[in-house]
Amino acid sequence: MMEARLLVSVVDDDESVRESLPDLLQEFGFAVETFASAEEFLASGRVADTRCLVLDIAMPGMSGPDLQRELEQRRHKVPIVFITAHADKSDFPRLMEQGAAACLLKPFSDTALREALDAALDGSAPDEG
Amino acid sequence: MSLGALTASIAHEINQPLAGIITNASTCLRMLAADPPNVRGALETARRTIRDGNRAADVITRLRALFSKKAAVTETVDLNEAAREVLALGFSDLLRNRVFLRTEIDHDHPVLVTGDRVQLQQVILNLVRNASDAMSGVNDRPRHLLVRAERDDEGGARLIVTDSGVGLDPQAIERLFDAFYTTKKDGMGIGLSVSRSIIESHGGKLWAEANHGPGTTFTFSLPPLADSATGCRTGDAAETSKISDRREAMRSS
Numbered sequence: 001m002m003e004a005r006l007l008v009s010v011v012d013d014d015e016s017v018r019e020s021l022p023d024l025l026q027e028f029g030f031a032v033e034t035f036a037s038a039e040e041f042l043a044s045g046r047v048a049d050t051r052c053l054v055l056d057i058a059m060p061g062m063s064g065p066d067l068q069r070e071l072e073q074r075r076h077k078v079p080i081v082f083i084t085a086h087a088d089k090s091d092f093p094r095l096m097e098q099g100a101a102a103c104l105l106k107p108f109s110d111t112a113l114r115e116a117l118d119a120a121l122d123g124s125a126p127d128e129g
Numbered sequence: 130m131s132l133g134a135l136t137a138s139i140a141h142e143i144n145q146p147l148a149g150i151i152t153n154a155s156t157c158l159r160m161l162a163a164d165p166p167n168v169r170g171a172l173e174t175a176r177r178t179i180r181d182g183n184r185a186a187d188v189i190t191r192l193r194a195l196f197s198k199k200a201a202v203t204e205t206v207d208l209n210e211a212a213r214e215v216l217a218l219g220f221s222d223l224l225r226n227r228v229f230l231r232t233e234i235d236h237d238h239p240v241l242v243t244g245d246r247v248q249l250q251q252v253i254l255n256l257v258r259n260a261s262d263a264m265s266g267v268n269d270r271p272r273h274l275l276v277r278a279e280r281d282d283e284g285g286a287r288l289i290v291t292d293s294g295v296g297l298d299p300q301a302i303e304r305l306f307d308a309f310y311t312t313k314k315d316g317m318g319i320g321l322s323v324s325r326s327i328i329e330s331h332g333g334k335l336w337a338e339a340n341h342g343p344g345t346t347f348t349f350s351l352p353p354l355a356d357s358a359t360g361c362r363t364g365d366a367a368e369t370s371k372i373s374d375r376r377e378a379m380r381s382s
Contacts, residue, residue: 014145023160027160086144107148
């Protein structure tokens with residue numbers, strides 16, 4: 001049933017996140033791709049297949065919110081779960097207003113991530129397995 | 130430097146590896162709890178947990194090193210060669226950032242100074258990275274980066290890094306070299322303060338000027354060979370600049 005797995009794309013310049021999140025997301029039952037920058041994601045050809053984006057806020061070059069706006073301009077609707085290591089929630093209300101599904105402060109628990117993905121996918125998330 | 134800003138910077142650097150630790154450990158538990166347990170996957174996530182723990186410890190070590198002073202290695206360094214190596218390391222990053230690099234480096238005429246090669250290269254790397262970052266938002270003109278090493282009139286040496294980036298207002302230029310001051314959303318504000326302390330420990334000066342056109346020029350000058358042979362101290366301070374730079378780590382990309 002591999003092909004039936006929903007694709008979650010992780011865009012984060014931090015290597016620890018790019019290494020650790022895929023295994024957890026696979027445990028949740030998703031297919032996963034990781035990208036070190038927003039530019040890399042946009043150039044990857046996986047934009048259309050991505051059913052949910054786990055997106056770092058602050059990255060060199062194009063930031064997470066920049067990517068959110070770019071996808072908006074391309075009229076590509078994909079739910080976004082923002083993640084950030086800045087212990088500062090002041091951006092969150094604005095990001096939520098602009099359509100983010102959830103915002104998480106790093107470090108976050110597996111339960112918090114699971115809930116964020118459930119919210120993002122609105123019931124279409126896979127059962128764990 | 131406000132305590133709040135300092136705390137936020139340190140929190141950011143620690144939260145990154147903590148995120149890895151918690152995610153890896155959660156995954157590890159799930160893999161072990163599965164039926165049958167995924168032992169191989171669990172071993173791998175446990176290894177990554179340890180590595181991320183060490184990364185967090187490294188951040189602390191580097192922070193502490195910022196405030197410690199140790200003897201540095203003193204040798205004769207060719208600034209041309211030192212700059213060339215740094216640019217070779219960082220070239221792919223510059224390319225990716227669509228930066229047009231121009232060097233005025235005369236390989237036949239070494240620009241010799243006395244100092245700690247690794248520390249001086251940390252400074253050059255820091256200046257080049259800052260220049261590249263300052264141009265990352267520039268889309269209406271070419272992103273030009275000029276790196277030049279030359280002798281000055283007093284027999285000393287100069288290294289000049291000019292960008293065509295967003296530039297800095299005069300107040301920002303004043304504060305640039307303050308520890309924990311940063312104009313970058315993700316920076317720790319350590320790179321330039323450490324760079325200046327390295328250059329000053331070599332008996333030199335590091336300063337910034339607004340260009341006549343767009344962008345900023347950073348220059349450091351070092352004394353003539355014989356004069357700079359003494360008093361080269363700061364040691365691990367150079368290491369700390371890696372804290373703010375690690376995220377863009379040119380070496381690993």
